[in-house]
Amino acid sequence: MTITMTPQRAKRRYFAGFSLSMAIYVVLVFGVSLSIKRLGVEGPLLYVLAVLPSLPLMYSIYVMGRYLMEMDEYQRAMQTRRMLAGIGATLAVCSAWGFLEVFADAPRLDLYLVYPMFSMFWGLSCLFVRSAK
Amino acid sequence: MSDQPITRRKSSMVSNALIGIALLFAFGFGVGFTDDGWVAKFIAGQPWLWLAFVAAFCTLSFAAGAIWMRSIDELAQRAHYEAWYWGGSVGLAAMMFLALASPTLGRFIDFEAVLAPVAFLTGDATGFASGVIASILVMSIGYGAWWLAFWLRKR
Amino acid sequence: MKNRLRVLRAERAWSQADLADHLGVSRQTVNAIEVEKYDPSLPLAFKIARLFALPIEQVFSDDADPAAKAAE
Numbered sequence: 397m398t399i400t401m402t403p404q405r406a407k408r409r410y411f412a413g414f415s416l417s418m419a420i421y422v423v424l425v426f427g428v429s430l431s432i433k434r435l436g437v438e439g440p441l442l443y444v445l446a447v448l449p450s451l452p453l454m455y456s457i458y459v460m461g462r463y464l465m466e467m468d469e470y471q472r473a474m475q476t477r478r479m480l481a482g483i484g485a486t487l488a489v490c491s492a493w494g495f496l497e498v499f500a501d502a503p504r505l506d507l508y509l510v511y512p513m514f515s516m517f518w519g520l521s522c523l524f525v526r527s528a529k
Numbered sequence: 530m531s532d533q534p535i536t537r538r539k540s541s542m543v544s545n546a547l548i549g550i551a552l553l554f555a556f557g558f559g560v561g562f563t564d565d566g567w568v569a570k571f572i573a574g575q576p577w578l579w580l581a582f583v584a585a586f587c588t589l590s591f592a593a594g595a596i597w598m599r600s601i602d603e604l605a606q607r608a609h610y611e612a613w614y615w616g617g618s619v620g621l622a623a624m625m626f627l628a629l630a631s632p633t634l635g636r637f638i639d640f641e642a643v644l645a646p647v648a649f650l651t652g653d654a655t656g657f658a659s660g661v662i663a664s665i666l667v668m669s670i671g672y673g674a675w676w677l678a679f680w681l682r683k684r
Numbered sequence: 685m686k687n688r689l690r691v692l693r694a695e696r697a698w699s700q701a702d703l704a705d706h707l708g709v710s711r712q713t714v715n716a717i718e719v720e721k722y723d724p725s726l727p728l729a730f731k732i733a734r735l736f737a738l739p740i741e742q743v744f745s746d747d748a749d750p751a752a753k754a755a756e
Contacts, residue, residue: 403710470713470722523552524545526600528722602715603700 406466413459420452453511473528481525482518486510489517547593554586608679616675620668628660685723687744689714692736707731 399405428445431437437445464475490510496502572579598606631640693703700718704711709728716722717732724732733740 400708402708403704468709468713469725469728470716471710473722523548526545528716602711604711 401466403468403471406463409466410459410463413462414456417452417456417459421449421456424449424452450508470528474525477528478521478525479518481521482514485517485521486514489513543596547589547596551586551590551593554589604683608676612672612676612679616671616673617668618671619675620664620671623671624664624667627663685720685744685746687717687720689718689732689743692738692743706735 428448432442432445464472464479467475490505490513493502493505497504571582598609627634634640689703693700698706700714701711704714707714707728708731713722713724717724729740729744733743736743
């Protein structure tokens, strides 16, 4: 028996996948930070450990993409527009900040903040992007 | 968006603008609300302008909420209607009890001491303002709880 | 795009959520179609028409439809 994809099922899969990725992320961030300090890791192992927390974040990006494909057409139209608004705002802010760093000695923007920045702009765009036409 | 009738485009632009303005106000309030912040100086220095400012903020917030309510689907609207009535009524009943009973309760409970940790929220507000804020808070909690319960039941 | 979804739905005493379940889409989609905020894709439009056992033109009508113009 094949199970059809309903909007409720797509949402549940998204929440499950996203929660899982966030849980793994939290564990890895603390675990990697502690183990690097305690064990005095150096060399190639340091690079491998440092990259680890970004892997669940990549999984969360995959989960978002899968959700976008599984949701119904209207929600896909809305979310695509909202994500685009979020991407546009993120690109704009990061470009401006980059030039501020180069020319005006602005404080450095750590790159891992770009994903949360995009999430924030995407969330805000849900208030402003209300039409799919 | 070009094939959409102009009336619908205008109303969504208006609602977006209203939400944006309300958010800016809220942000400004949050930033400015310290004892020597710009908000306190504004209130002290220009009372009529402050009244106009607050009236505009409240009207805009209401309008933004109204436009939002119209834009959501019927089930979501029902959630808000039911939550407002039932949650708000429960909150109202609780506030009515407090209003009628507080002189008597005041003999057993020292309200000043109980509310001391959150006194910073009301600051120099008079008893009237504190009562209004408390009513809004209690009714909002009732509304929020009912709204959450509505959706949890629907799953 | 003008549509008679609300009328057809009321005839069967279906809520937006009920219609959404029948169509396999979300309630927001049904609401968006009803208030003309969104035009459904062809597959979805056919699904809606088949659900109500009507030809598509009797569920949806765009401004160029001569029948809709005659009714005005």
